[in-house]
Amino acid sequence: MSTSANPTRSAAPGLEATRQDWLEPLIRYALLACATVSVLVTVGIVGVLLWQAVNFFGYVYYVNDAGDVVATAQELGERPAPADAVAETITPGEFLGGTRWAPSQYLFGILPLLCGTLLVTFGAALVAAPIGLGTAIYLSEYASPLVREIVKPVLEILAGIPSVVYGFFAVVAISPVVGAVFGEQTDTFNALNASIVVGFMVLPMVVSLSEDVLRSVPRSLREAAFALGATKYDVTAKVVVPAALSGVIASFLLAVSRAIGETMAVTLAAGQKATLTLNPLQEIQTMTAYIVAVRQGDNEVGSIQAYAIFAVGLALFGLTMVLNLLAQAILNRMRNSYE
Amino acid sequence: MSTDAQPSASPAIRPPAVVGNDGARSADEMAQSPAKVAAKGLDFFYGESQALFNISLDVPENCVTAFIGPSGCGKSTFLRCMNRMNDMIETARLNGEVLLDGHSIYGPKVDVVELRKRVGMVFQKSNPFPKSILENVAYGPRVAGERNKAKLYEIAERCLTYAALWDEVKDRLNDSALALSGGQQQRLCIARALATDPQVLLMDEPASALDPASTTRIEDLIGELKDRYTIVIVTHNMQQAARVSDQTAFFYQGRLIEAGATRELFTNPKEKQTEEYITGRFG
Amino acid sequence: MSTAAGKADNPLERGALAEDAYMRRRKRISSLFAWLCFAATASCLVVLVTLLGAIFYQGLPWLSTTLLTNNASESPEDAGIKAALVGSLWLIALTGLMAVPIGVGAAVYLEEYAPSTWWRKVIQLNISNLAGVPSIVYGILGLGLFVRTMGLGKSVLAGALTLTLVVLPIVILATQEALRAVPGTIRQASFALGATRWQTIWRQVLPAATPGIMTGVILAISRALGEAAPLVAVGAAIDMTFLPMSLGDDYSGLPLLIFYWAGHANPQFHQLAGAAIVVLLLVLILMNSGAVLLRYRYGKNIKW
Numbered sequence: 001m002s003t004s005a006n007p008t009r010s011a012a013p014g015l016e017a018t019r020q021d022w023l024e025p026l027i028r029y030a031l032l033a034c035a036t037v038s039v040l041v042t043v044g045i046v047g048v049l050l051w052q053a054v055n056f057f058g059y060v061y062y063v064n065d066a067g068d069v070v071a072t073a074q075e076l077g078e079r080p081a082p083a084d085a086v087a088e089t090i091t092p093g094e095f096l097g098g099t100r101w102a103p104s105q106y107l108f109g110i111l112p113l114l115c116g117t118l119l120v121t122f123g124a125a126l127v128a129a130p131i132g133l134g135t136a137i138y139l140s141e142y143a144s145p146l147v148r149e150i151v152k153p154v155l156e157i158l159a160g161i162p163s164v165v166y167g168f169f170a171v172v173a174i175s176p177v178v179g180a181v182f183g184e185q186t187d188t189f190n191a192l193n194a195s196i197v198v199g200f201m202v203l204p205m206v207v208s209l210s211e212d213v214l215r216s217v218p219r220s221l222r223e224a225a226f227a228l229g230a231t232k233y234d235v236t237a238k239v240v241v242p243a244a245l246s247g248v249i250a251s252f253l254l255a256v257s258r259a260i261g262e263t264m265a266v267t268l269a270a271g272q273k274a275t276l277t278l279n280p281l282q283e284i285q286t287m288t289a290y291i292v293a294v295r296q297g298d299n300e301v302g303s304i305q306a307y308a309i310f311a312v313g314l315a316l317f318g319l320t321m322v323l324n325l326l327a328q329a330i331l332n333r334m335r336n337s338y339e
Numbered sequence: 340m341s342t343d344a345q346p347s348a349s350p351a352i353r354p355p356a357v358v359g360n361d362g363a364r365s366a367d368e369m370a371q372s373p374a375k376v377a378a379k380g381l382d383f384f385y386g387e388s389q390a391l392f393n394i395s396l397d398v399p400e401n402c403v404t405a406f407i408g409p410s411g412c413g414k415s416t417f418l419r420c421m422n423r424m425n426d427m428i429e430t431a432r433l434n435g436e437v438l439l440d441g442h443s444i445y446g447p448k449v450d451v452v453e454l455r456k457r458v459g460m461v462f463q464k465s466n467p468f469p470k471s472i473l474e475n476v477a478y479g480p481r482v483a484g485e486r487n488k489a490k491l492y493e494i495a496e497r498c499l500t501y502a503a504l505w506d507e508v509k510d511r512l513n514d515s516a517l518a519l520s521g522g523q524q525q526r527l528c529i530a531r532a533l534a535t536d537p538q539v540l541l542m543d544e545p546a547s548a549l550d551p552a553s554t555t556r557i558e559d560l561i562g563e564l565k566d567r568y569t570i571v572i573v574t575h576n577m578q579q580a581a582r583v584s585d586q587t588a589f590f591y592q593g594r595l596i597e598a599g600a601t602r603e604l605f606t607n608p609k610e611k612q613t614e615e616y617i618t619g620r621f622g
Numbered sequence: 623m624s625t626a627a628g629k630a631d632n633p634l635e636r637g638a639l640a641e642d643a644y645m646r647r648r649k650r651i652s653s654l655f656a657w658l659c660f661a662a663t664a665s666c667l668v669v670l671v672t673l674l675g676a677i678f679y680q681g682l683p684w685l686s687t688t689l690l691t692n693n694a695s696e697s698p699e700d701a702g703i704k705a706a707l708v709g710s711l712w713l714i715a716l717t718g719l720m721a722v723p724i725g726v727g728a729a730v731y732l733e734e735y736a737p738s739t740w741w742r743k744v745i746q747l748n749i750s751n752l753a754g755v756p757s758i759v760y761g762i763l764g765l766g767l768f769v770r771t772m773g774l775g776k777s778v779l780a781g782a783l784t785l786t787l788v789v790l791p792i793v794i795l796a797t798q799e800a801l802r803a804v805p806g807t808i809r810q811a812s813f814a815l816g817a818t819r820w821q822t823i824w825r826q827v828l829p830a831a832t833p834g835i836m837t838g839v840i841l842a843i844s845r846a847l848g849e850a851a852p853l854v855a856v857g858a859a860i861d862m863t864f865l866p867m868s869l870g871d872d873y874s875g876l877p878l879l880i881f882y883w884a885g886h887a888n889p890q891f892h893q894l895a896g897a898a899i900v901v902l903l904l905v906l907i908l909m910n911s912g913a914v915l916l917r918y919r920y921g922k923n924i925k926w
Contacts, residue, residue, distance in 0.1 A: 027820045028735055034727030035736070038749050038794065041787050045759060048766035134662025142656055143663070151663055154670050160841075160906065161673070162848025164877045168884040168895050173676040200669050207666070233652035254754065261756020263851035264877075268885050288758050288851070295761075295854050301770070313762045317755065324754035328747065422814060429737055456816035466807035468826055479815040482825065528811070535816050 049317060052310030057095070059304045060087050061106060069106050074302055090304070095311060101274035101285070103294075103305045110315060112274040116191065116284035120266055121259040123195020123280055124202060128255055131199075132206030133241075133248060139207070140214035141236050159204035167268030170197040175269065178281075187283040189271030195280060197265050202255040209254065213247025213334065214240060250330040257323035261316060263288040287312050362562055364402055364585040366600035372399035374438075375569040376421055376458075376539055381435035383416055385428065390416045392594045393435070398539075398586070403561060403570045405584035405601065407577055408616070412590040414573045418541050421571065422458040423451045439539070456483060459537035463544040465524035467516035467531075472499075472508050475516045475527055479535035494534050501567075502530035503560050522553025529560065533568075540564065542572040546579065558583050577617055581605050589613045677903070681896025689897055694861045694879060698890040701883075703898050705862035709778065709873035710847060710905075712866050716782030717789060717846045722839055724786075725793025726828075732794075733801040734823055753791035760788045761855025769856050776857045778866045778873040784852045789842035796838020800831035833917045840913035844906050850877035876902050 060073035062085035070085050081087060090108050098109015135155075139148055170193045178193055179186050186192075217240050225235040241248065271283035272293050285293070291309045299305040364372075374397035383391035391413045398404045406414035416425065423444065425431045437444050444454050456479070467475050476495040477485075485491060495512070499505040504526040508519070516527055525545060532540060542561070546554040561570060561583045574580050580587050581601060588598035589612075597604065597613045608614040615621055692702025728749075736742040764784030774780035804827050812822040828835075853875045860882045862874040876898060883895035 024818055024820055028731075031727045031731035031735060034724045035731040035745055037724055038728055038752060038790065039745060041752060041763075041790065042748050044767055045755065045763050048763050048771075049759075052766055131662045131665055134659045135666055138656075138659035138663040142659060147663070151666065154667055158666065158670055158673075160844055160848075160910075162850070162877055162902070164848070164850040164881045164884070165673075165677070165899050165902070168680075168880060168892070168899060169673050169676055171884050172680055172892050172896070173672065200673075203666060203669070231648050231652040233655040234648070237655065257754050258756075261754075261758065263756065263758045264854075264881055268881065288756065291758055291762060292851070292854050295765075295857060309762055310766065313759050317759050320754060320756055320759075321751060324751050325747075327754075328750050424810065424814060427810070427813070452816050452818050455814055460814035462807060462810065462814075464807060466805070466811045468808060468811065469830055478812070478817070478825070482812075482815065482817040482821045531811075531815065 045317060049310050049314040052307055053314050056304065056307035056311045057090055057092060059307060060089055061304065062086065063088050063106075072304070099276050101290075103308060106304065108304075108308055108311075110287070110312065112276040113285055113287045113290055113312065114315070115276050115278070116270065116274070117260055117286040117288070119191045119278060119280060119284060120194040120198060120262075120270060120286055121256055123192060124198035124259040125252065125256055127196055127199025128202045128206050128259075129252055132203050132251075132255070133210055135203075135207045136210035136214055136248075137236060137241070140211050141232070141240065155204040155207055158200070159208075162264075163201065163262060164264040164268075166197050166201050167265035169200075170194065170265060170269035182281055186281045187271065189269065189273075189283045190281050191270050191284050192280040194266045194270035194286075197269050198259045198262050201262065201265060202258050205258060206251050206255045209251035210244070210248045213244040213251070216247075217243045246330050246334050250327040250334070253323050253327040253330070257320045257327070260323070261288065261320050263292060267292045287316050360562075360582050360584075360601070362565075363601055364399075366603060369399045369402055369586060369600060372402060374398060375400040375440065376571070377438045377441075378417070378420070379436040379438065381417070381420065381437060382433065383413075383420060383425070384430075384432040386430040390593055391420075394595045396588055396595055396598055398569060398571055400569050401565060401567075402585040403565045403572060403583055404586040404588065405580035406571065406573045406588050406590060407575070407580045408590035408596075409621070410575065413593040414588075414590045415543055417590070418543055418571060418573050421539070421541055422455050422460055424460065426451060456535045457537055458539045458541060459532035459535055460541040461525070461528050461532050461543065461545045464548050465521060465528050467519070467524050467527055469515065469517055471513045472516050472519070472527060473512040476530050476534050478531060483535065495530075498530040498533040499527075501533055501564065502526045503556060503563075504530055520553075522549050522556060525549060525553070525557060526560065529557075533564075537568065539569045539571065542570065544573050544575060547575065554579070577605075589616060591616070677896050677899050679896070680893045681898070681900045684893050684897035685900060686897075689894075689901070693863045694874070694882075698888065698894055701891070701894055703876060703879055703901060705865055706874040706876045706879040706898075707901065708865045709858070709862065710876040712778050712873060713782050713785055713875055714843050714847050716778065716869075717785040718839070718843050720782065720786040721789050721793050721842060721846075725790050725838075725842070726797050726835060728790075729794045729797035729801060730823060730828075733798055734819070734827065749791050749794050753795060756851075757788050757849050758851040758855055760784055761852035763787065764852060764856045775870075776859065776872055777870045779869040780856055781853060781858055781873060781875070784856050785846045785849060788849060788852055789846050792842040792845060793838055796841060797831070797835050800834025800838065801827060803834060804830045836913055836916050840909055844909060847906060847909075848877055848902070850875065850881045853878045854881070 061069050062071045062073075062076075062082055064070045064082070064085045070082050073087075088106075090106075095108055095110055097111070098107065099111050100107040100109050101112040135151070139151060143151065174196050175188065175193050178190065178196070179188065182192075221239055221243060222235055225239045230239070266286050267289040270286060270289065272285050272289055273283045274285040274290070275282055277284065290312055294305060294309050376398040378394050378396050381391055381394040382389060394413075394417060406418065408414050419425045420433065420437055421444075425433070433445070439454070439458065443449070444458075468478065470478075473492070473495050476498055477491040480491055480494055485494075496505060496509075499508060504523060507523060508514075508527075516524065519527060525548075529540075529542075529545070546557045549557065558579065561572065564570060565585075572580075572583065584601045586598065587601045587604045589596045589604070589608075589610075591612055597608060597610045599609075604613065605617055608617060688700070689702050690707070691704055692700055693705045694703075695701040732742065732745060736745070761784060764780060764787070768774045768780040768783045769776065772780075774783070808826050808830065809822055812826045813819075817825070858878055859872050859874050860878060862872065866873040880895050880898045880902065883891040883898065886892065886895075
């Protein structure tokens with residue numbers, strides 16, 4: 001301010017930077033590096049899974065006339081292959097189309113695992129979709145502020161409880177009840193246990209996403225329907241929910257994706273026996289549970305069983321990514337249409 | 340120094356009287372001041388749509404220049420060209436020149452940070468930082484590297500005094516700035532802008548969100564500040580322009596229609612569009 | 623409405639009469655629907671109460687100092703969670719140290735620096751997608767990358783790196799939301815005062831966004847604390863008898879031990895699992911209430 005008394009300031013042209021100029025670009029590049037990490041993670045996932053899956057499909061083993069595996073290329077090393085045996089590999093066709101999953105016998109058909117995963121997921125959707133949508137509708141259309149104040153934290157707690165705790169819940173509470181209700185023919189571990197508990201797990205996700213989209217339906221739409229003499233049910237079920245339908249579907253898709261990837265609760269509740277069945281009362285193995293089983297056991301590093309988890313992981317990643325991207329696309333489209 | 344407006348042709352519709360603006364400088368006085376900021380043939384684009392067309396205007400030093408015109412006429416856009424706030428907009432593009440003391444501010448070597456320290460800005464809606472009153476005023480010097488607490492306090496006291504806020508806040512400098520009233524917040528924002536020791540002060544409708552009493556205080560303040568600073572004010576309020584400014588520029592649809600000494604422009608507009616606007620026939 | 627109501631003279635009355643039965647049915651449906659939705663909401667509450675009930679019913683009798691001071695054992699009476707709990711604390715500390723700076727940095731880049739080009743859209747879509755990748759997939763990525771390729775083995779560092787990848791999208795998305803909530807006028811005011819971009823971010827934007835960022839960080843750390851699947855995949859130990867002392871040491875994790883106990887053939891271990899869950903939930907509650915307090919302290923002065 002010292003120059004302020006001077007009516008005509010000296011015209012100082014020095015608008016060029018006088019500050020140290022290295023800091024800003026340095027920070028910018030450091031932050032860019034942070035953002036790039038997230039891309040590297042995806043590249044890493046795809047890279048590691050593909051690389052190990054190639055090892056899996058390129059794994060050579062030797063089968064004799066009786067159909068027994070007598071040696072693997074890894075065991076043989078430089079030595080010649082056994083004379084009476086034929087070299088074989090698992091082909092992607094066998095992997096995706098095979099109906100038996102018995103890794104110790106070199107049977108790697110993923111269908112039993114896929115079937116187990118989808119059985120649990122379908123059951124979970126049957127639990128979570130109606131309860132979740134009903135709750136979301138209640139919270140968005142009916143609930144008093146007080147009820148919302150109670151239910152919102154409850155859902156947040158449910159969402160924050162770790163997966164393994166739900167698994168414990170399945171073991172000590174759900175499994176005995178399911179056993180008592182369905183009686184003799186029920187396995188201790190079964191798909192129904194897992195369906196129920198995973199349904200509970202993904203419930204908060206369905207509620208919070210669906211409620212968001214229901215609330216974003218313009219008030220004017222509701223008022224228009226009421227003005228035509230509609231009841232609350234008519235307004236909700238025939239105007240509000242259809243208007244928010246794509247968002248509700250996106251929330252279901254995300255919940256399904258979450259259920260497919262769910263691991264600890266499913267492993268504890270559904271068991272570890274790969275079975276190709278649609279009976280929810282039988283013990284099954286999901287894709288995630290197989291990975292857990294292998295990592296808990298002591299398979300040698302470099303064995304085909306150890307490589308198999310990456311092939312299963314790749315299938316899991318592909319399946320969930322498609323669902324996630326689909327849900328994102330639906331949500332983005334809906335956001336655009338409301339803005 | 341006549342303060343009476345010339346009677347206009349139609350007694351029913353009169354332009355705003357240039358009253359209470361005794362300090363207004365005349366065209367001759369302004370002609371002697373060097374141009375502090377000057378635009379030469381400025382075109383400005385938001386993406387594909389052109390917002391400013393070939394604007395050329397001198398802003399004389401130590402004068403108040405008012406930009407008037409209907410909403411969307413480009414007056415705020417032009418103001419923001421003067422401290423390159425439009426750089427934030429990714430699609431923005433500009434042709435022509437803006438000069439500060441005869442030097443281009445869009446030159447390749449120009450540092451916008453250095454520029455903005457010299458060309459301060461006050462926004463339409465008061466936007467104090469969610470910090471204490473003292474921290475708000477000290478922010479500019481602080482980011483410029485001043486660390487001495489006593490010095491920062493001294494700057495804060497001086498600038499708050501210039502902004503006619505010191506007496507109201509001197510006992511609670513450490514309170515949150517968000518606790519102040521709207522008018523006080525805006526004066527705080529002015530004090531904050533003064534603290535970087537700018538040469539030019541840009542004001543984008545600084546009183547539009549304030550009540551009449553606060554507006555009067557801001558207007559009085561502008562009159563006091565013009566001896567030290569070159570001030571450019573955007574306003575949609577013609578009476579305000581008439582009350583505070585020495586020079587007025589009228590914008591319409593991205594074009595500068597007319598600029599001249601405030602007393603002349605309001606009493607004797609040269610352009611028909613200007614006359615229609617200041618007599619309230621449109622806008 | 624229908625004309626079935628007959629020959630009443632007043633048309634309004636006739637309409638009203640005819641509407642009555644129909645209207646009553648519609649109203650019944652409407653209230654039935656409301657009750658169904660209420661029942662759905664109530665069942666969420668029931669699930670939580672049952673869940674907590676089961677945990678405490680199983681776990682309370684086994685909550686003792688032995689649980690906290692002993693390590694895993696094959697005899698339920700001697701079994702404790704000490705090594706697992708300490709291992710979990712190591713994991714969340716390391717995960718926090720890595721995930722928070724990288725996550726906040728990435729969010730700041732995306733919100734404050736990145737020009738809105740296709741590249742930004744790709745990164746953004748990628749992050750949303752990563753948030754939905756199953757944690758077991760991160761686990762086998764950690765196995766392939768950190769444990770084997772980088773040769774970190776079954777070390778606590780490998781475990782923490784894997785968990786960092788799991789929680790990174792959570793930190794980034796929460797921070798982005800917090801940054802978006804800071805009004806643009808604050809940034810403009812700062813720029814207009816001659817602050818550089820980084821000065822604006824460091825002195826104005828980040829402090830204003832701190833409560834929101836804190837919430838996201840706590841959410842992420844809670845998630846890291848509860849994750850068992852990635853630990854199984856990278857091969858964390860279950861029967862640890864000593865505590866990890868450095869980044870290269872073996873480790874266990876509380877959720878892993880809970881998983882092992884809950885799947886044990888001996889039901890006494892299920893009860894132990896319940897007790898361990900009580901401890902896990904206590905740590906979670908502690909962290910979350912810390913977050914609420916911090917939010918309150920940082921947030922109370924800020925009202926836009």
